[in-house]
């Protein structure tokens with residue numbers, strides 16, 4: 001049985017587990033590296049989780065198979081008076097063993113619902129590596145539209161990757 005719930009600072013261990021798994025399993029899908037993530041201390045992770053949990057316009061969701069975390073996605077509202085009508089979807093990940101079963105879709109739905117319930121957010125943005133067809137299809141299924149491409153957005157040992165920018169207008 002799959003469930004999804006919002007996490008906060010009390011779920012530090014769960015967050016560290018699922019985010020590290022994402023960066024380990026799909027290093028090319030994210031801007032952050034596993035090494036960089038593991039270098040951060042708990043105080044830094046806790047500060048991030050606390051800030052998101054305290055903001056009614058942001059959220060970090062984790063999907064569970066019974067008690068086991070098997071996916072995550074985050075919504076973070078932008079800061080500053082001219083930016084805070086926008087939020088970013090980040091960190092979308094489903095464990096390889098659980099893909100293709102609709103859990104990624106459930107998480108995107110949660111993110112969109114949270115953005116709508118916020119009342120302050122009019123559009124959700126995201127970036128996705130240009131060859132990540134599964135993720136692009138997932139986002140398009142929910143109405144996200146491509147509005148641009150950033151050439152050579154990411155640099156890794158494998159070379160450069162372009163990133164596609166997508167947006168979903170909810171208001």
Ligand SMILES: CC(C)(COP(=O)(O)OP(=O)(O)OC[C@H]1O[C@@H](n2cnc3c(N)ncnc32)[C@H](O)[C@@H]1OP(=O)(O)O)[C@@H](O)C(=O)NCCC(=O)NCCS
Nearest residue numbers: 029092093094099100101102103104105128134135137138
């Ligand atoms: C992208 C990802 C989150 C999808 O999760 P998922 O749970 O498998 O997704 P779902 O089962 O809900 O499928 C949703 C849609 O995604 C698309 N999709 C999923 N797997 C696909 C595949 N192998 N090929 C093409 N499209 C695919 C389809 O449009 C699918 O909708 P449909 O079933 O109605 O056709 C998952 O593959 C993942 O974690 N990938 C690695 C991390 C990553 O790339 N994150 C995105 C960073 S921007």
